[in-house]
Amino acid sequence: MKIIVHGGGAQIGGTCIEVAAGKTRLILDCGWPLESDDNPTPPAVPGLFARGTRPDAVLLTHAHPDHTGFITEMPPDVPIHATVGTSKMMLAGSYYTPNGVKIPRDRFCEVAVPKPREASRSFPIGDLNVTAYPVDHSAYDSVAYLVEHGGKRVLYTGDLRFHGRKPGMSQRLSRELRGKLDLLITEGTNVGRASAGLRAEAEVEARALEVARAHPSLVMVAFSPQNIDRFVSFYRAAKRAGRTFVGDHYLLGVLHLLALRSLPKPGIADDLRFYFPKKRNRIAKIEPFAGERTITRDEILAEPHRYIMLTRPSILRDFAGVLPPKTQVLYGMWSGYRERPDWREAEAMIADAGGEIASCHASGHAHELPLFSFIGELEPAKILPVHTTSQVIFQQRFGAKCIAACDAQYTVEL
Numbered sequence: 395m396k397i398i399v400h401g402g403g404a405q406i407g408g409t410c411i412e413v414a415a416g417k418t419r420l421i422l423d424c425g426w427p428l429e430s431d432d433n434p435t436p437p438a439v440p441g442l443f444a445r446g447t448r449p450d451a452v453l454l455t456h457a458h459p460d461h462t463g464f465i466t467e468m469p470p471d472v473p474i475h476a477t478v479g480t481s482k483m484m485l486a487g488s489y490y491t492p493n494g495v496k497i498p499r500d501r502f503c504e505v506a507v508p509k510p511r512e513a514s515r516s517f518p519i520g521d522l523n524v525t526a527y528p529v530d531h532s533a534y535d536s537v538a539y540l541v542e543h544g545g546k547r548v549l550y551t552g553d554l555r556f557h558g559r560k561p562g563m564s565q566r567l568s569r570e571l572r573g574k575l576d577l578l579i580t581e582g583t584n585v586g587r588a589s590a591g592l593r594a595e596a597e598v599e600a601r602a603l604e605v606a607r608a609h610p611s612l613v614m615v616a617f618s619p620q621n622i623d624r625f626v627s628f629y630r631a632a633k634r635a636g637r638t639f640v641g642d643h644y645l646l647g648v649l650h651l652l653a654l655r656s657l658p659k660p661g662i663a664d665d666l667r668f669y670f671p672k673k674r675n676r677i678a679k680i681e682p683f684a685g686e687r688t689i690t691r692d693e694i695l696a697e698p699h700r701y702i703m704l705t706r707p708s709i710l711r712d713f714a715g716v717l718p719p720k721t722q723v724l725y726g727m728w729s730g731y732r733e734r735p736d737w738r739e740a741e742a743m744i745a746d747a748g749g750e751i752a753s754c755h756a757s758g759h760a761h762e763l764p765l766f767s768f769i770g771e772l773e774p775a776k777i778l779p780v781h782t783t784s785q786v787i788f789q790q791r792f793g794a795k796c797i798a799a800c801d802a803q804y805t806v807e808l
């Protein structure tokens with residue numbers, strides 16, 4: 395087996411990894427670099443973005459653009475494998491975010507994910523055998539991929555963590571693959587980074603509940619509607635504090651497309667209403683699903699203490715000059731976005747209303763200690779860290795077992 399890191403080896407984002415054996419080539423993830431300009435250049439993958447024969451398939455671990463962004467630039471005859479959840483989240487992203495990409499229906503191959511008590515299911519692609527394992531990450535329905543050929547086994551984790559709302563999700567990996575992996579390709583986003591924010595998703599709910607109970611005014615929460623764990627944390631906090639959760643058109647789209655029984659149903663659930671910002675992408679076939687459960691700005695302003703409301707700069711603009719005094723904003727995203735001009739403007743507006751913005755966030759990626767103990771439990775023969783700038787720390791911890799992909803096109807032969 396041959397593994398080539400085409401992108402995202404020694405950086406966070408831009409992940410693109412090839413696994414090849416026999417006559418088959420698979421590409422695992424195909425994302426934009428995170429800190430890129432408007433026109434990032436795709437990695438030189440033969441048959442995708444450079445001359446050469448077509449790979450047999452692209453497999454996506456989850457919907458985040460740093461793992462999926464370049465799929466629109468691929469030749470149109472390469473099949474794209476992903477979970478249904480990933481495909482739906484990408485569809486929602488394509489409706490409501492400026493750069494969202496979706497998987498064309500005729501190229502989508504569904505990757506089945508086993509329920510907790512079901513056996514893992516593998517499927518062949520050419521000469522390789524693939525098995526998807528559910529993992530906990532801030533993107534809904536994320537998976538890791540096991541790729542096997544001729545008795546060799548490679549596991550690529552994608553992005554993962556152990557402190558979301560389903561922290562036990564990765565137990566299947568250690569149960570089934572302990573001591574059996576020739577190579578573990580793992581993310582290491584938070585390795586070597588001082589841990590900022592809250593340690594676990596459960597703490598996000600607890601902090602939001604505390605604020606919702608004590609605060610006499612409007613509580614707003616800033617997070618990506620794609621982050622279902624985060625929605626559940628804030629929605630539960632609202633419920634427990636006796637407030638109504640107010641979502642927006644984007645959250646409505648996500649909940650409608652996912653249609654999960656474990657989530658509140660738009661238009662039906664009493665404690666979930668929707669505010670449609672003036673400036674928005676209107677998807678006519680989705681908005682009616684809010685039914686009678688829409689809410690106007692004036693209704694929110696009349697009794698602000700009754701709501702926890704999803705926000706972002708474009709929503710806040712509708713409240714310019716009328717934001718309820720002492721509005722409290724809980725910020726549940728990557729802190730880097732707050733440096734951007736639209737958030738700076740939003741922060742000034744919140745301050746003008748005598749309000750406050752406070753971080754209420756837990757990382758979508760594993761903390762160093764739990765990640766290292768997970769790797770220790772798996773006992774892989776070799777470790778290839780990607781999606782990290784801290785390979786050195788992996789090498790210090792795992793010694794000669796650890797291979798560091800420092801250059802583009804870094805290749806490992808098994």
Ligand SMILES: [Zn+2]
Pocket residue numbers: 456458461531533553758
């Ligand atoms: Zn991710």
